[in-house]
Each structure stands twice: as C-alpha cells, then as structure tokens.
Amino acid sequence: MTELVPIRYGRMAASPFAFFRGAAYVMAADLASTPNSGMTVQLCGDAHLSNFGGFAGPARRLLFDLNDFDETLPGPWEWDVKRLAASLTIAARQRHFDARARRRIAVASMGRYRETMRAFARMSNLDVWHSRVEFEEILSRVHGRLDHEALRRARQNIAKARRKDRMRALSKLTHVVDGEPRFISDPPLIVPAAELLEEYGLPDRETADEHVRELVRAYRATLPGELRRLVESYRYVDFARKVVGVGSVGTRAWIVLLLGRDAEDPLFLQVKEAQRSVLEPFARRSAFKNQGQRVMQGQRLMQAAGDIMLGWIRTTGVDGRERDFYVRQLWDWKVSADVDGMDPTGLELYGGLCGASLARAHARSGDRVAIAAYLGRSDRFDRAIADFSERYADQNERDHEALVAAIDAGRVEARTGV
Numbered sequence: 001m002t003e004l005v006p007i008r009y010g011r012m013a014a015s016p017f018a019f020f021r022g023a024a025y026v027m028a029a030d031l032a033s034t035p036n037s038g039m040t041v042q043l044c045g046d047a048h049l050s051n052f053g054g055f056a057g058p059a060r061r062l063l064f065d066l067n068d069f070d071e072t073l074p075g076p077w078e079w080d081v082k083r084l085a086a087s088l089t090i091a092a093r094q095r096h097f098d099a100r101a102r103r104r105i106a107v108a109s110m111g112r113y114r115e116t117m118r119a120f121a122r123m124s125n126l127d128v129w130h131s132r133v134e135f136e137e138i139l140s141r142v143h144g145r146l147d148h149e150a151l152r153r154a155r156q157n158i159a160k161a162r163r164k165d166r167m168r169a170l171s172k173l174t175h176v177v178d179g180e181p182r183f184i185s186d187p188p189l190i191v192p193a194a195e196l197l198e199e200y201g202l203p204d205r206e207t208a209d210e211h212v213r214e215l216v217r218a219y220r221a222t223l224p225g226e227l228r229r230l231v232e233s234y235r236y237v238d239f240a241r242k243v244v245g246v247g248s249v250g251t252r253a254w255i256v257l258l259l260g261r262d263a264e265d266p267l268f269l270q271v272k273e274a275q276r277s278v279l280e281p282f283a284r285r286s287a288f289k290n291q292g293q294r295v296m297q298g299q300r301l302m303q304a305a306g307d308i309m310l311g312w313i314r315t316t317g318v319d320g321r322e323r324d325f326y327v328r329q330l331w332d333w334k335v336s337a338d339v340d341g342m343d344p345t346g347l348e349l350y351g352g353l354c355g356a357s358l359a360r361a362h363a364r365s366g367d368r369v370a371i372a373a374y375l376g377r378s379d380r381f382d383r384a385i386a387d388f389s390e391r392y393a394d395q396n397e398r399d400h401e402a403l404v405a406a407i408d409a410g411r412v413e414a415r416t417g418v
Contacts, residue, residue: 004411006190006413006414006415007243007415008022009107009403009407009412009413009414009415010414010415010416010417011416012079012403013400013403013404013407013414013416014095014416015094015400016090016094016393016396016397016400017087017090017091017093017094017197019088019396019399019400019402019403020086020090020396021048021050022046023396023399024046024083024278025278026399027083027086027392028045028071028079028278028281028282029277029281029282029393030395031078031079031082031083031282032281032282034078034082036076036077036078036079037077037078037371037374038076039076039077039366039367039370039371039374040074040075040076040077040366041074041075041077041080041362041365041366041371042072042073042074042298042301042302042361042362042364042365042366043071043072043073043074043075043076043077043079043080043279043283044066044068044069044071044072044080044298044302044358044361045069045070045071045072045073045079045080045277045278045279046068046070046071046083046278046279047066047080047081047083047084047087047354047358048083048084048086049084049087049088049091049265049337049339049350049351049354050085050336050339051066051067051068051338052064052065052067052337052353052354052357053067053156053334053335053336053337054135054157054333054334054335054336055067055307055332055333055334055335056165056332057132057304057305057335058060058261058305059197059305060138061134062134062158062162062333062335063132063133063134063135063227063304063305064133064134064135064138064353064357065132065133065303065304065305065357066302066303066357066358066361067303067334069144069295069298069299069302069303070265070272070274070277070295071278071279072277072295072298072299072302073277073279073280073283073284073294073298074283074284074365075279075282075283075284076283076369077306077362077366079279080358080362081110081113081358081385081388082385082388082392084113084351084354084358085109085110085385085386085389086111086388086389086392086393086396088102088105088106088347088351088354088389089102089105089106089108089386089389089390089393090393090396091245091339091347092105092344092347092398093393094339094340095264095339095340095342095344095347097344097347099390100409101344102390103386104344104392105344105347105348105351106346106351106382106385106386106389106390107379107383107386108348108351108352108355108382108391109348109351109352109354109355110355110381110382110385110386111352111355111379111382112351112352112353112355112356112359113355113356113358113359113375114197114359114372114375114376114379114381114382115176115356116355116356116359116360116363117123117359117362117363117368117371117372117375118372118375118377120359120360120363120368120372121368121369121371121372122365127237128360128363128364128368129364131304131360132304132305133304133353133356133357133360135158137352139151139154139155139158141220142349143336145345145349145380146345146346146349149245150342150343150345153338153341157335158335160335161331164331164333164334164335165331165332165333166266166267166268166329166330166331166332167247167264167266168331169266169268169330169331170266170268172178172352173190173255173268174238174257176263179258180237180262180263181237181238181257181259181263181266182238182257183239183240183257188243190240190241190242190243190255191240191241191244191411192238192239192240193205193208193209193238193239193240193282195305196208196240197298208239209236212239213236215271215313215315216231216236216256216258216269218313218315219231219269219271219311219312219313219327220232220311222296222311222312222313222327223309223311224292227308227309230268231258233260234258234265234267235258235259235260236256236257236258237254237257237258237337237343238256238257239254239255239257240254240255241253241254241255242254242270242339244270244272249290250361251272251273251275252273252317252323252325253270253271253272253273253274254270254271254272255268255269255270255271255330256268256269256270256271257274267329268329268330268331269309269327269329269330270327270328270329270330271313271325271326271327272325272326272327272328273323273324273325274290274291274292274294274295274312274324274325274326275291275293275324277291277294286407290312290314290324291324291326292311292312292313292314292324292325292326293312293324293326295312295326296311296312296326301364301365301366302361302362302364303361304360307328307329307332309325309327309328309329309391310326310327310328311327311328312324312325312326312327313325313327337350358396371388
C-alpha cells in the first residue's frame with residue numbers, strides 16, 4: 001500500500017488545514033511536552049472539526065457526534081481539546097477570517113466544552129450515558145442565528161446525508177455483472193477484486209473469495225448474538241480496495257458487498273486497517289492486543305450511539321504479515337460540515353457544537369466532576385486555549401510549508417488531484 005502514500009502527501013499539501021488533518025502524529029508529539037492536569041479520559045486522538053458529523057443512530061435518527069476513532073486511546077483530556085481548538089483556528093484562517101473572528105470562534109468552542117462539562121458534572125451517570133444530540137434539535141436551537149442561505153444549506157446537507165445509505169452505495173459503487181452487482185473500477189480510489197488478483201499475486205478469484213468469506217465469519221464472531229444472526233442472513237458477493245480520507249491514505253481499507261433477500265438488499269462493510277494509535281508513544285500502551293478492538297471499544301465508550309455493525313478481525317496478508325482491522329457499515333447517513341461555506345457566525349456555532357460533543361464524550365469515561373472543577377466558572381480556560389490555537393496555527397503553517405518545499409525539491413513524492 002506504500003504506492004498510495006504519494007496520494008496522502010498530495011492531499012496534505014493542498015492547504016494548511018489539509019496538512020493538519022493528516023498530521024495527527026505530529027501534533028501528538030507536540031502535545032506530549034505540554035503541561036496537563038493529570039486527569040485522563042478516553043481520547044478521540046484526532047478531534048479536529050472534520051471528525052465530527054452526522055450519522056444514523058440505531059433508532060434511525062440523524063445524530064451529531066465524533067465519528068472517527070482510529071487514534072482513540074486513554075490520555076490527558078487537554079490533548080483532544082487543543083486539537084479541536086487548533087483545527088477551528090486553522091479553518092478560520094483558510095476562510096480568511098480576521099483575528100477577532102478567529103478568537104471569538106475558538107473561545108466560543110472552548111466555552112461550550114467547559115459549560116457542558118460543568119452541566120454533566122451535575123447529572124447522574126445514566127443521564128450522562130443516555131445524552132445525545134439530534135440534528136433537528138440543533139437546527140431549532142440555532143435557527144435564529146443563521147441567515148436563510150445558511151439554514152437552506154444545513155437542511156440540504158441533512159437531506160443529502162439521509163440519501164447516503166446502502167442503496168446509494170449500490171447505485172454509485174457497483175454495476176451489474178452476470179445479473180449481480182459488482183464493484184466498479186475507479187483506480188486508484190476503487191480497485192475491484194478482479195484487478196487486485198494480479199496486483200497482490202493471488203492465485204485465483206475462488207481462493208480470494210474464500211479468504212474474504214473466512215474474514216466475514218471471523219468478524220461475525222465479534223458481534224453480539226442477535227447481530228451475528230443478522231449478518232449470517234447475508235451472503236458474500238464481492239470486495240474491492242477503496243482509498244479514504246487524508247491521514248488514512250496508505251493504510252489498508254477494503255469494502256465488502258453482501259446481499260440479503262435479493263440484489264436490492266445490500267449490506268456494505270468497510271474493513272479498515274487499525275494500526276497502533278499515534279498517541280501510544282506519548283501516552284500509554286493500549287489494553288487491547290487487537291488494534292481493531294481498540295478502535296471499536298473506544299468508539300463504543302465515546303459515542304452516544306454508534307454503528308451496530310462495529311466489529312474487528314485479525315488476518316494474515318499475502319505478504320505473510322498479521323494485521324488488525326475494524327469493520328463498520330460503509331455509508332449510513334454520513335454527513336460532514338461544509339466548512340468552506342461557513343461564515344464566522346456559522347463556524348462559531350459549529351465549533352460550539354463540537355466543543356459540547358467532545359465534553360459529552362469525555363464525560364462518559366473521565367472524572368467529569370474533577371474536570372469541571374478544574375475548568376471553573378470563568379472564561380480563563382477558554383481564552384488560554386484560544387491563545388494556544390493561534391500559536392499552533394502558526395506552527396502548522398510552517399510545517400505545511402516544509403512539506404510543500406520538500407515536494408517541490410523532489411525529496412517527497414506527492415500525487416495531486418486524486
């Protein structure tokens with residue numbers, strides 16, 4: 001998969017914000033030397049603003065929450081907070097907002113984190129655990145602060161999210177071959193099974209398909225009994241490699257198509273490689289031997305309501321190396337913020353929503369009472385993190401410039417436009 005790394009560098013070189021998205025390890029190393037309160041929580045590990053968004057809850061309601069847990073690990077709660085604040089400031093710079101607007105955005109987000117943590121400190125354990133935010137609730141709350149165009153875009157994004165489901169994946173990612181759906185070819189982003197046989201030196205399609213069936217069986221064993229029965233009602237049909245994200249480019253990511261009652265009853269699974277968290281060199285070693293299980297358990301702990309299909313596997317690749325993966329549904333009402341379309345007010349409201357969601361995620365695993373007491377009633381914490389975010393945005397721009405210079409000098413290979 002090293003042949004995909006130039007795509008990652010090409011995507012990171014596009015802008016300081018794109019660089020920041022792919023540089024979770026860089027910031028983890030930077031944060032390791034900063035002071036913290038000594039209070040730990042289950043960290044997201046990569047809590048930038050684009051790793052929050054909407055998805056379908058088990059009750060088929062569109063929820064807002066953190067939605068990326070590749071780097072999750074216990075650690076100082078300040079690390080997630082600082083990454084979120086820095087991402088907001090870097091995004092605001094990309095939108096050419098002035099210093100006053102940027103500071104207002106960062107302070108508002110941190111204020112919402114602080115106030116939400118203090119609210120959770122007064123709640124019972126069960127009430128904290130059951131707390132969640134639905135998109136319709138968000139719209140009703142911010143209706144008076146957004147202009148007509150911003151509200152129209154928000155509702156448009158919600159409608160788009162509800163269309164981004166397994167039937168949409170069936171129409172966009174597959175075509176019919178011999179009466180059954182098969183993944184399309186769109187290299188390097190989507191490479192179907194038939195083309196992967198030659199690339200990976202697999203002996204034949206039948207052997208490759210049987211290996212995938214074995215993986216599906218191993219994955220089923222990590223699900224609760226009732227969900228195991230559900231997945232057993234589907235049969236395996238096809239698989240492909242699919243490039244995703246920015247920081248994940250270069251790691252192994254597969255998509256698997258299963259069919260239920262007929263060709264109009266698909267189940268798409270994403271099988272994504274789980275490596276050691278970027279936080280591990282600076283925090284603590286994971287309690288889980290399987291990195292896919294680490295990701296799944298961290299997500300279950302932090303998310304208010306997640307994908308019922310979450311599971312994990314370990315398998316040996318054609319190169320003889322064992323690797324860990326986590327498994328989830330490919331598309332299930334996924335929606336992300338349109339940062340490029342936000343004005344300062346919109347980004348301020350969105351940053352506040354992210355701050356509140358992060359506080360709820362931390363409150364589920366950490367000592368919310370102690371953290372709330374540490375944060376206090378004043379905005380001193382909010383202003384301090386806003387100061388940090390501006391300094392870190394400066395550093396991020398220098399790091400981005402260094403990458404671009406290395407690409408221009410030929411020291412780093414990058415592929416753009418993919």
